[in-house]
Amino acid sequence: MISIRPDPAHPRGGYAELSLSDESLAGETTQVAVFDNYSERYLGESGWQATKVMFGPYAVLRESGQVRVVIGPEIVNQIEEYANVKLLVGDTSQDVSWPDEIVPAPGAARIGGIMGAALKDAPVQGTLTAKMPEPEPEPDAPDVVTDPEPMDQTDAAVEEPAGSKTGMWIGLVAMVLLAAGIAYWFLNEADPTPVAAPAASVVTPDPVAEAPADPCGIDALQGLESFAAQATALRGCGSSASADAALGLVERAAAAGDAEALLLFGTVYDGQSTDPVIEDQIGLTFADVPATAAEYYARALEAGSQEAPDKLAALCARMAGMTDTLVKGAVADYCGQ
Numbered sequence: 603m604i605s606i607r608p609d610p611a612h613p614r615g616g617y618a619e620l621s622l623s624d625e626s627l628a629g630e631t632t633q634v635a636v637f638d639n640y641s642e643r644y645l646g647e648s649g650w651q652a653t654k655v656m657f658g659p660y661a662v663l664r665e666s667g668q669v670r671v672v673i674g675p676e677i678v679n680q681i682e683e684y685a686n687v688k689l690l691v692g693d694t695s696q697d698v699s700w701p702d703e704i705v706p707a708p709g710a711a712r713i714g715g716i717m718g719a720a721l722k723d724a725p726v727q728g729t730l731t732a733k734m735p736e737p738e739p740e741p742d743a744p745d746v747v748t749d750p751e752p753m754d755q756t757d758a759a760v761e762e763p764a765g766s767k768t769g770m771w772i773g774l775v776a777m778v779l780l781a782a783g784i785a786y787w788f789l790n791e792a793d794p795t796p797v798a799a800p801a802a803s804v805v806t807p808d809p810v811a812e813a814p815a816d817p818c819g820i821d822a823l824q825g826l827e828s829f830a831a832q833a834t835a836l837r838g839c840g841s842s843a844s845a846d847a848a849l850g851l852v853e854r855a856a857a858a859g860d861a862e863a864l865l866l867f868g869t870v871y872d873g874q875s876t877d878p879v880i881e882d883q884i885g886l887t888f889a890d891v892p893a894t895a896a897e898y899y900a901r902a903l904e905a906g907s908q909e910a911p912d913k914l915a916a917l918c919a920r921m922a923g924m925t926d927t928l929v930k931g932a933v934a935d936y937c938g939q
Contacts, residue, residue: 604689604696607928608704609672610867610894611856614849616675616707624667626694633658634673635690636681639697645680645687666935679706818842820850829855829863837879845885852886856898861905865913868898872917892921893932900936 609617620634633656636645643650645657657677663670671691681687683702688695815822818839826832832851836843855863869875873890881887896917903910918937921929 604691604694604698606689606698606701606704610871610897611672611853612707613888614708615705616678618673618678618704620671620673620689620691622669622671622691622694624664624669627662627669627671627692629692630662631659632662632671632692634660634671634677636677637688637690639686639688645677647676649680668935675707678704820844820847823847823851829860833862833866836884840879840883843884848880848884848886859901859905861902861907861910864898864902864905865907865910868895868902868910868913868917871895871898872913874916874920875913892917892924893926893928896921896932896936 603623605621607619607621608615609619611617635654635656637643637654638645638650641650643652644654645651646653646655657673660671660673663672681700683700683704685700686697687700688697817835823832823835823843826835829851832855836848836851852863852866856867866877866880869877870881870887871891872895873892875895876882876887896914899910899914899917903914914936918933921933921937924930
């Protein structure tokens with residue numbers, strides 16, 4: 603039988619834990635396939651398709667006669683809640699209704715894409731044309747007073763037309779007036795002494811001192827060599843550290859099996875136990891989930907935590923009278939230690 607629940611190590615979503623009996627899987631790793639019973643298609647890397655796709659390999663974790671396989675966003679982010687699917691884990695298969703408490707990772711892309719509307723081409727502006735003005739007609743030549751005496755044929759052939767002489771005189775007068783105007787402007791307006799431009803001064807900016815790194819920032823905290831040092835720094839920062847930064851540090855350390863990180867995860871899920879700095883000042887806390895807290899306490903105990911036994915014993919005493927299915931399972935799994 604395959605049971606599904608959210609992976610406690612990733613409370614923000616995107617991961618699911620598949621639990622099977624120990625004899626179901628023989629090796630240290632396995633592969634997982636998902637078949638949609640409604641559309642009769644297999645889940646692939648980009649949605650549902652006709653051909654079978656095996657995801658993995660995934661690590662097989664064994665404890666207390668059970669094996670656990672943790673799958674990630676490559677599967678979880680593509681399955682809708684209550685979907686009727688068949689899970690194939692190694693040689694074991696089972697039809698399940700996908701639980702609604704398993705949510706995709708925050709900010710993950712959903713199935714399908716979003717098509718953006720294409721921009722329309724801007725209308726082409728009309729081309730402006732210019733029409734050259736018609737040339738103005740030349741003024742009529744003034745009447746020419748001629749000598750009443752007749753000219754012989756030789757004088758008439760040599761004499762130039764009166765109109766051409768008039769145009770020439772008009773042009774000469776215009777050039778003289780223009781030259782006189784230019785000379786007047788230079789003599790009365792122009793300053794013959796050139797003024798030198800002031801020399802530009804060169805200003806050297808003062809060097810800007812680099813701001814010191816924030817000791818409570820995520821970069822500084824991640825640079826510490828161990829989670830014990832990170833936890834000490836977090837408690838020293840108090841409200842100056844962010845809950846997201848603290849959660850990222852605890853998640854990475856818990857995934858690596860750090861006893862203090864596992865114990866801290868159990869504490870934030872245990873409604874009757876509180877870390878005053880991490881929860882009250884930094885704000886890293888969750889709702890009371892006794893079954894999840896018990897699992898983290900048990901894992902912290904196995905990792906060598908000295909505080910885990912007392913915390914687990916107190917939590918088991920509180921869960922003894924509860925009727926929730928997950929709580930009963932946690933009591934059976936972790937409270938007999």
